[in-house]
Amino acid sequence: MQLRTSLLAAAAMAVMSGAVMAQDVQVVKIGSVAPLSGAQAHYGKDNENGVRMAVDDLNKQNIVIGGKKIKWEMQSEDDAADPKQGTAAAQKLCDAKVNGVVGHLNSGTTIPASKVYNDCGIPHVTGAATNPDLTKPGYKTTYRIIANDGSLGAGLAYYAADALKLKKVAVIDDRTAYGQGVADIFERTAKAKGMQVVDRQFTTDKATDFMAILTAIKSKAPDAIFFGGMDPQAGPMLRQMGQLGMNNVKYFGGDGVCTQKLAELAAGAKTVSNVVCADGGVSIQKMPGGAAWMKRYEAAFPKQFQLYSPYTYDAAMLLADAMKRANSVDPKVYTPKLIESNYKGVTSTIQFEPNGELKNPSITLSVYKDGKKTPLN
Structure with a gap:
């Protein structure tokens, strides 16, 4: 009888432990927005691939934040390079209470979407939109990790x-x-x-x-x-x-x-x-982690590379880094940590000016030799 009682108690403890463990896993969603349809879909898919690769890498790290193991997920939305669809996609991500957003590709979608993210208190990091007007409103939720x-x-x-x-x-x-x-x-x-x-x-x-x-x-x-x-x-x-x-x-x-x-x-x-x-930025060959990263990208997404995926990868990783430093996945808590970033990414060491612009941005000039993009510098 005593053995049976002990076994039952052990079984109950195991069930309770399993329940506690299940509760200790928290899903963190990273939104990804880009044109996945239309003439610019090749850019958009490349951007999405960068975020997907980051999410996969984060899940391999068994990251614990706030005492909970984090399961990272990507929620991808198509803005079709259209400003109206861009704001609708932004609102959808706000309504889904994603923890952060990587996007958008186009300045014409990113600028109006930035107000939506500001109003709902979710940070977004773009590795593609380059119009200087993006950071002029001074939103504390807007960051750019590429030269404007x-x-x-x-x-x-x-x-x-x-x-x-x-x-x-x-x-x-x-x-x-x-x-x-x-x-x-x-x-x-x-x-x-x-x-x-x-x-x-x-x-x-x-x-x-x-x-x-x-x-x-x-x-x-x-x-x-x-x-x-x-x-x-x-x-x-x-x-x-x-x-x-x-x-x-x-x-x-x-x-x-x-x-x-x-x-x-x-x-x-x-x-x-x-x-x-x-x-x-610098060419992929000159990025701090460019060559090794590109090899992994090509293995995962053959012949899909365009331009911005190293930046969208870093953008997702940057959001995760701020969450770790804040020990919180709550946007209200970790967003102030973004401006303090000193993140050694694939593209560069990412630090920000007070308005969310990248510090010390660089550019690469390229020409086309035998139909292939070739950096000049």
Whole structure:
């Protein structure tokens, strides 16, 4: 009888212990938002892959925060590169009470979404949106871990004037917050460097026919064209430049055009060899953890790499690092720790200015050799 009682007591203890252990596991959700549909889906999938990889790595670390083992999960949303869908996705993540957000890709979606996250008290970190206006409201929930357009647009203008000695440029933008913003900075810097801006045209982020714009620009005989926009437009534009005989015109663009996919979208046009583009940070080969990380990425997501996934990976890891330092997954508790970050990531050592901008950002200029993106610096 005594043995049976002991066995029953032991069984009860085991059940109770199991219940306690189950209660000691806490799910922490990291939101990921990017365009997973439409012409920019290749960027969005790459961004999502970076977050997914981070979540997988975090789960292997058996992290305990606030006395509870953390199970990390990603909640992914598609904003289709559309501002309205972007704010809807942000609200959905707020309603789901995710613990933090990585996103968005486009400045046009990130800027309005940042107010939604601020209002619901959830921090978000973007490794892709570059318009300087993002951090101007001073939200304590907004962080950027990549160089902004002030660095990208100006850097390209300096290179055009100082290294290439170009005199006349035309500027095109896609009227998005990103495209118009980076084009404005390029134009302003180019003029300050003594270059003549012979034409300013605009298109949309859905257009594919640029013959009228390019014909008008061709008549002004520019040395170069700067395009503020993304690669689904840059590719066809380069192809059409070739069709118009604009084979000696340099083509500048920010990180939106600076992708692995650009040459493919240009259908092998010779004008791709005239591209000079800039993206934030150093090249993947020069990132502190870039080579090893890239090997793992390719094993997990073959031939899907575009540009921003190392940054979205670091963004997710940065959120987790702040939670660990705060010993809390509650956004209200750990958000103040983000501004104090000194996180050694794949892309760089991440520290912030008081407004949430990355300290000491760098940029990389690239060209395309035999259709392959090749860093200049």
